[in-house]
Amino acid sequence: MYSKISKKGGGTLSNEGISRKKGFFYELKRKKILFMMLIPAMVFFALNSYLPMVGIYYAFTKFNFQGGLFKSPFVGMDNFRFLFESGKLKQLTINTVGYNVVFILSANILEVFFAILLSRVVGRMFKKVSQSIIFLPYFISYVVLNAVVFAILNCDSGYINTMLVSLGAERFDFYGTPWVWRIILVLCYLWKNVGYGTVVYLAAITGISEEYYEAARIDGANIIQQITRITIPLLVPTFVILLIFAVGGIMRGQFDLFYQVIRNNGVLFEATDILDTYVYRSLKQNFDVGMGTAAGLYQSVFGLIIIMLTNGLVKKLNPDYALF
Amino acid sequence: MKISTEKIIFNMVSYLLIIILSAFCIFPLLLILSGSFTDNLVLTREGYHLIPVKFSLEAYRTVFEYPQKLVTAYGNTIMVTAVGTILGIICVSMTGYVLMRRDFKYRNRVSFLIYFTTIFGGGMVPWYVLLSKYLHLTNTYAARIFPSLMSPFLIILMRTFMQSSVPEELIDSCKVDGANDFTIYSRIVMPIITPAIATVGLFLAIGFWNEWYLTSLFISKKELYSLQYFLYDVLDNINFAKEMAAITGQPATNLPTETVKMAMVVVVIGPIIFLYPFVQKYFVSGITIGAVKG
Numbered sequence: 001m002y003s004k005i006s007k008k009g010g011g012t013l014s015n016e017g018i019s020r021k022k023g024f025f026y027e028l029k030r031k032k033i034l035f036m037m038l039i040p041a042m043v044f045f046a047l048n049s050y051l052p053m054v055g056i057y058y059a060f061t062k063f064n065f066q067g068g069l070f071k072s073p074f075v076g077m078d079n080f081r082f083l084f085e086s087g088k089l090k091q092l093t094i095n096t097v098g099y100n101v102v103f104i105l106s107a108n109i110l111e112v113f114f115a116i117l118l119s120r121v122v123g124r125m126f127k128k129v130s131q132s133i134i135f136l137p138y139f140i141s142y143v144v145l146n147a148v149v150f151a152i153l154n155c156d157s158g159y160i161n162t163m164l165v166s167l168g169a170e171r172f173d174f175y176g177t178p179w180v181w182r183i184i185l186v187l188c189y190l191w192k193n194v195g196y197g198t199v200v201y202l203a204a205i206t207g208i209s210e211e212y213y214e215a216a217r218i219d220g221a222n223i224i225q226q227i228t229r230i231t232i233p234l235l236v237p238t239f240v241i242l243l244i245f246a247v248g249g250i251m252r253g254q255f256d257l258f259y260q261v262i263r264n265n266g267v268l269f270e271a272t273d274i275l276d277t278y279v280y281r282s283l284k285q286n287f288d289v290g291m292g293t294a295a296g297l298y299q300s301v302f303g304l305i306i307i308m309l310t311n312g313l314v315k316k317l318n319p320d321y322a323l324f
Numbered sequence: 325m326k327i328s329t330e331k332i333i334f335n336m337v338s339y340l341l342i343i344i345l346s347a348f349c350i351f352p353l354l355l356i357l358s359g360s361f362t363d364n365l366v367l368t369r370e371g372y373h374l375i376p377v378k379f380s381l382e383a384y385r386t387v388f389e390y391p392q393k394l395v396t397a398y399g400n401t402i403m404v405t406a407v408g409t410i411l412g413i414i415c416v417s418m419t420g421y422v423l424m425r426r427d428f429k430y431r432n433r434v435s436f437l438i439y440f441t442t443i444f445g446g447g448m449v450p451w452y453v454l455l456s457k458y459l460h461l462t463n464t465y466a467a468r469i470f471p472s473l474m475s476p477f478l479i480i481l482m483r484t485f486m487q488s489s490v491p492e493e494l495i496d497s498c499k500v501d502g503a504n505d506f507t508i509y510s511r512i513v514m515p516i517i518t519p520a521i522a523t524v525g526l527f528l529a530i531g532f533w534n535e536w537y538l539t540s541l542f543i544s545k546k547e548l549y550s551l552q553y554f555l556y557d558v559l560d561n562i563n564f565a566k567e568m569a570a571i572t573g574q575p576a577t578n579l580p581t582e583t584v585k586m587a588m589v590v591v592v593i594g595p596i597i598f599l600y601p602f603v604q605k606y607f608v609s610g611i612t613i614g615a616v617k618g
Contacts, residue, residue: 027429033505034422038434041419044474047459048451049441055450068457114345117338126339132604133346139596140353141534143552147559147589148352151359151372157582159355162371191349196611203612223334248443256537260556276448283449284540296447304444324439 059297063289072290079294088278089298096253096274096299099182103189103254104246110190111197112235116227118198119205131202135195142260145188149261153184178271181262185272188261189254197242204238205231240321247310248323251303255280275299353593360384360587364580383583387591390571394591396547397554404550405532408469412528413521415474420482421509426492435483438476452541467542468550472531478524485520485613486513523610526603533596555592559585 028035054069059079061072083089114134121127152159153174161171174180212230221229253274262272264281275295282292307323315322351374359372363380370377387394419438423431445451461467490513498508514521536552543549549557558564565581572579 031428031505034425034428037418037506037509038422040415041434041438041474041479044415044470045438045441047454048471049445052446052451052454054446055453056446058450058453063453065457068453114342117342120334121338121342122335123339126342130342130346132601134349135604135607136353136597136600137349139530139534139600140593141536141552141555143534143536143556143559144356144589144593146556147585148356150559151355151586152352157368157371159372162373165371191352194345195349199608199611203608222330260536263560279448283452289449289453292449293447296449300444300447307443324436 055293056297058289059294061290063293065289075290079290080298082291083294083298089295091270092273092275092278092295093251093302095272096276097250099185099253099274100246100250102186103193104243104250106186107190107193107197108239108242108246110194111201112232112239114194115198115201115205116231118202119231120223120227131195131199135199137192138196140192142192142256145192145257146260146263149184149188175265176267178268181268181272185257185261188257192257200242201235201238204235208234237321244310244314244321244323248307249303250306251299252276356586356589360583360590362583364583367582380580380583382580383587386568386572386580386584387587390568393546393554394588397549397551400548401533401535401551404465404468404535405529407465408472408532409525409529411469412473412478413525416478416482416524416528417514417517417521418509419474419479420486421513423479423483424486424490425495425505438479442476456542462542463545463548464542465548468535468538468548469532471538472528472535478527481610481613482517482520482524486517488613489520490516519606519609520613522606523613526606527610530596551592555588558588 057069058072060074060076062075062078063072067073118127118131150158153161155161155171155173155175158174160174164171174184208231212234213226216226216230253276255274255276258272258274258277259280262268262277264285276299279292279296279299282288282295311323354374355372358374358376359367360383361379361381362373362376363378364382366378366380422428423435425431455461455467455471461470494512495508498512503511534552535550536556539548539550539553540556543553564585565579568579568581568584569575
C-alpha cells in the first residue's frame with residue numbers, strides 16, 4: 001500500500017540486450033521455473049481482476065442470470081440514465097467523497113499527533129501498553145463493531161441513553177436520526193484505524209536521526225520547537241505519500257464499515273449510503289446486476305480519472321512523490 | 325531548571341491525551357464484556373454499564389449449552405484460516421520472489437499488471453457473476469479462500485522485504501552452484517525472510533478470521549458459514565430470537581437474547597485478544613517495512 005512499483009534497477013544484467021533480441025519465447029524457455037512460479041499470481045489476478053472487466057458490458061444490459069454475458073438484452077445507457085436522473089449518483093458520490101475526505105484528514109492529523117506524543121513519552125511500559133491498546137481495534141472485525149455501536153447507541157439500553165436518563169435528560173434516538181451518523185461513522189473509522197496509522201508514523205519518526213534533536217537542543221530549542229521545526233517537516237514525505245494514496249482511493253468507500261454499522265437501516269441511507277454499499281445492495285437485495293455494474297463502473301472510471309489527475313499534478317509539483 | 329519543568333508539563337499533557345485515546349479505544353470492548361456478564365432482564369431494563377449492575381453467567385451458559393452452530397462456524401473458520409494462510413503465504417512469497425529477481429526480464433511489466441488492479445477494476449458485480457455463474461464457486465470453501473489469497477499490498481510488501489534482505493550475490497552464487505530457481509526460493513530465500521512470512525501470514529490470517537463478506541455473497545448453506553457471518557446472523561435481532569427458540573424449545577421471551585449476543589461477540593473475539601500480545605510485534609514490523617521503504 002505504501003510502496004510503489006520500483007522502476008529502478010531494470011536492465012542491470014549484461015545479457016539483457018541479448019534476451020531482448022531473442023524475445024518472449026526465448027525468455028520463457030530460459031526462465032521456465034520462474035514463469036511457472038508466477039502462475040498462481042497470473043491465475044489470481046486474471047480471475048479476480050482482469051476477466052471481470054469483460055463484465056463491464058453488463059452495465060449496458062438488462063442482465064438476467066440465464067442469459068448471462070451473451071444473451072442478456074442490450075439496453076444502451078439506460079442504467080446510467082436512471083442513476084443520473086434519479087439523483088442517486090450525485091448523492092452517493094457526495095457521500096463517498098465527503099466521508100473519505102473527512103476520514104483522511106482527521107485520521108492523518110490524529111495519527112501524526114499521537115505518533116509524536118508517543119515517540120516523546122518517557123515511560124517505556126506506558127508507551128508499549130498504550131500503543132497496544134490503540135492498535136487493538138484494527139484487529140477487531142466490523143461485525144463486532146456493529147455490536148459495539150449498538151451497545152453504545154441503541155435507544156432502550158444503549159450506554160449513552162442510559163447515561164442521559166440517569167442525568168434526567170431525554171432519550172436520543174440515534175437509529176432514527178440520519179445526521180448524527182456523519183459523526184458516528186467518522187468516530188468508528190478513527191476507532192478502527194488511528195492505531196494503525198500511528199504505528200506507521202511512529203516508524204517514520206523512529207527513522208529520524210537523533211543528531212538533529214541534539215543539535216537543536218544545544219541551540220536551545222524547546223520541545224515544541226523541536227517538534228515543529230524537525231519532526232513535522234521530516235514527516236511531510238510520509239504524510240504526502242499516504243495522502244496521495246488515500247486520494248487515489250477517494251471513490252472507494254470503507255464498505256465494511258458502512259455496511260456493518262448501518263446494515264440495512266434505510267432511514268439512515270441519505271446520510272450514510274456510499275457507492276460501495278449501493279452496489280452491494282443492488283446485487284444482494286434487488287439482484288439488479290445491470291444497475292450494480294453501472295454504478296461500479298462509474299466509480300471505477302471516476303476513480304481512475306482522479307488518480308490520473310492527482311498523479312499528474314503531483315508529478316508537476318514534485319516528481320519524487322508521483323505514484324507512477 | 326527551565327527545561328526540566330517544560331519536559332514535565334509536556335509529559336503530563338502527553339500522558340493525559342494518550343490515556344484519553346486509549347480509553348476511547350478500549351471502552352467499547354469493555355462495555356461488551358460487561359454486557360455479556362450482566363443479567364438479561366437488568367440489561368434490557370437498566371441498560372449497558374461499564375461494570376455489570378447484576379452479575380450473571382446465564383448468557384455464557386446458554387451459548388455453551390447449545391454450541392453446535394458456534395462450533396461448526398468456529399471449525400469452518402479455523403480450517404479456512406489455516407488453509408488460506410498457508411496457501412496465501414506460498415503464493416505471495418513465490419510472486420514476490422519472481423518480482424525480486426533482477427534477471428527476470430518481465431518483472432516490471434508484471435508488477436505493473438498487479439499494481440494496475442488497485443487503480444482500476446470491473447467492479448464487484450461482474451466479479452461476483454464470474455465467480456458464481458461461470459466458475460460455480462457458490463457454496464464452496466474455495467469461494468471463501470481464493471479471493472483473499474493475495475493482494476497487491478502483500479506482494480509488494482514481500483518483494484520489498486526480499487529486495488532489502490536477500491543479497492543478489494547470494495542468488496548468483498547459488499545459480500553458479502547449479503541450484504534451480506525454485507530450489508533457491510525454497511531453500512535459500514524462504515529461511516531468510518521468516519519475519520516477512522510472519523507479517524504476511526498474520527495479515528492473511530486476520531483477513532480470513534474476520535471474513536464475512538465472501539460468505540455473505542457466496543454461501544447460503546448455514547453449515548458453511550464463517551464465524552463472523554454467523555455472528556452477523558446472530559446480531560440480526562428477529563432471526564436470532566426465532567432460531568434460539570427453535571433450538572432450545574423455549575419461547576423467545578424467556579431467553580437472554582440480548583446478553584447472549586454479547587457473549588457471542590466475546591467468544592468470537594476471544595482468540596484474537598488472547599493471541600494479540602504475541603503477534604502484535606510482527607504487524608508493527610511489517611508496517612514499518614512498508615512505511616520506511618515506501
